[in-house]
Amino acid sequence: MTTTPDGTEVVASRAEALQLPSPPLLIVDSVTQFLDDNALGDGPIDWQRIGDGQSNITYRIDRGAETFILRRGPRPPLPRSTHDMLREARIQHLVGERGIPVPRILASTGDESILGVPFYVMSFLDGEVITDEIPVMLDTLEQRRATSVAIVESLVALHSVDVTTGPLAAFGRPDGYLARQVERFASLWGVTSKRTLPAVAELGDWLRGTVPDSQRASVVHGDYRAGNLMFASRAPAEVTAILDWEMATLGDPLADLGYLTATYAEPGVEPTPLELTPVTREAGYLRRDEIAALYEQRMKVDLGDLRWYQALALWKAAIFCEAMYTRWLDGERPGDTFGPTLETGVPRLLEGAREFAGIGSSRTS
Template sequence: MKTASDGVDVVHTPEQAAGLELAPLLVLDPLRHYFDAHGLGGGDLTWQRIGEGQANLTYLIVRDGERFVLRRGPRPPHPPSTHDMVREARIQKLVARSGVPVPEIVSVCEDPAILGVPFYVMRFLEGEVITDPIPAALDAPEERRRTALAAVDALVELHAIDVSSGELSSIGRPDGYLERQVRRFSALWDQSTERSLPELHEVGAWLGAHVPRTQRPSVVHGDYRLGNLMFAADAPARVAAILDWEMATLGDPLADLGYFTATYAVPGGSATPIELTSVTRLAGYPDRSELIERYADRTGLDVSDLAWYQALALFKAAIFCEAMYTRWLHGERPGDTFAPTLAEGIPAMIADARQFIRHA
């Protein structure tokens, strides 16, 4: 844990922040005053960057042994309607009322005077996020299998929430969701890139010409993968919380299944920058077909068009990753080691999307 500023991403005062070319990510003095005013611990504030998210940023904040998690967007500017921390917090509170496991949100700050952008604070939740390596308690072959199946079951429970009425019905417009996704991300490409990748436009054109019929609306997480799930620290494997709700809305539930399976690493599959939990290549983890079959059996949904949703997942991922890459080229992501990999990583994602299309 750290207490001092690093002079770039973290500073102590707004005056220090004003003297920087790039806005810092934490400003410790006003943040400490905010925590004091909202009864969030006491004493000195220590901080540590946690998580492997590349868009929004997450920090562990500790005060007198009491732990909190702060989540904020990246440095501005960024495209409109992205990195909306207030909306993200609201959706988590709403799905929590339906029994979906999420961290407890204790405060939401819309005042830009604190950090320059909105943020929210959660209570720290004990558990394991599986990227690499596998936690010891979940590493036996039977626990590897249970881990992936538990992820599917949590997705089934999320998609079972009634969104026909109540506050959740207001978080999105499920009618036309798939068409809007293709149009919106196609338009974002031109705002996000400084290079020509014609294969991406070919994928977008195919998606637009073959939009499947949505069978029923649901809450869509939008970034559903093992790396955005927290598992209980002991066996048997079970999901303790679903994390990172920035992309959540109402739409077609198969969009989540497509993203989950398209980014799920399998033996012999190509590696891309969004393959953030590569351990599922190891023995014991189910293959994609078993996960898809389990979801279909438990929801009754027809998954015969899933390749379209898998291609959509990689199309969208390529575009939002391109925005990160371009910002890195402009010097807006100093010290970033992920963004440079996107020079070749994004064409690899597009190639995988084309592979799903060939099997559609």
């Protein structure tokens, strides 16, 4: 049995798991049997938790000479509409068929008797994910700029995929996407929060009353940022995989651009809990307005309403971060060091959204 700051994370057998007050995240014999059933490797497994995700959980699984990645949701209880691992696996398969760089899905299951939640296994890709350290091969002014350009070019490629035909066309309903996003997240606040933050309703009203007309439909990743991209372990900078597809759907592509730019770290901008790649504050990386301008040039779209999309991004982020904060308050995220920071982090996200909306700054708590 392996104990971590998260509580008991991994146990050897189902018998051990049944003795725990809170379910573990991995059960070694269950995972081993699942890999056997799908002809994935041979022999005992080693595991390592990877990534900075605060929602779904990612493990590296080493088995003999082979390496896999296992993705699962957090511990129950969870709303049935969240953490849909089978849907996440399917969208990666579909965009991969269209030439978007993603890991290959090897096996998936909705059988909750194995780990307590649905999960999937995908191929392991060797590369660099940029968060708080710059990979040596990309740490020149030229390659820092090239990294920013690659981030934009990868997003342009995703948003250029045709979603009007084939299986992708049935993956979502792009018509009315923005209005549905506002209504959906507005409805979540009352069931995820134990406190009153007036800016949530204020911003919801503003967003609802100023919804822009979508210019096109595309795959929307939903969490598109530098930390969810894998880069080749060499120069020049090249995105070799887009990761973490749990929020993907069809909709307005500017929602991704709004999120990317609103959460992008640059000098002079106060950090929020969504600033997960702080190195872009360093010299050489493009700034938010340069990223937007490059995207606009490549996609031939009008970015006159970009601040609406940026406000939407931080408002939504505040609401789903509040859900994490509430779960931490309720003891459902044992050992979590991110949860307590959201007491002030969520109001900061709301202040950022107000700034983008241009409706003034005020206390949110």
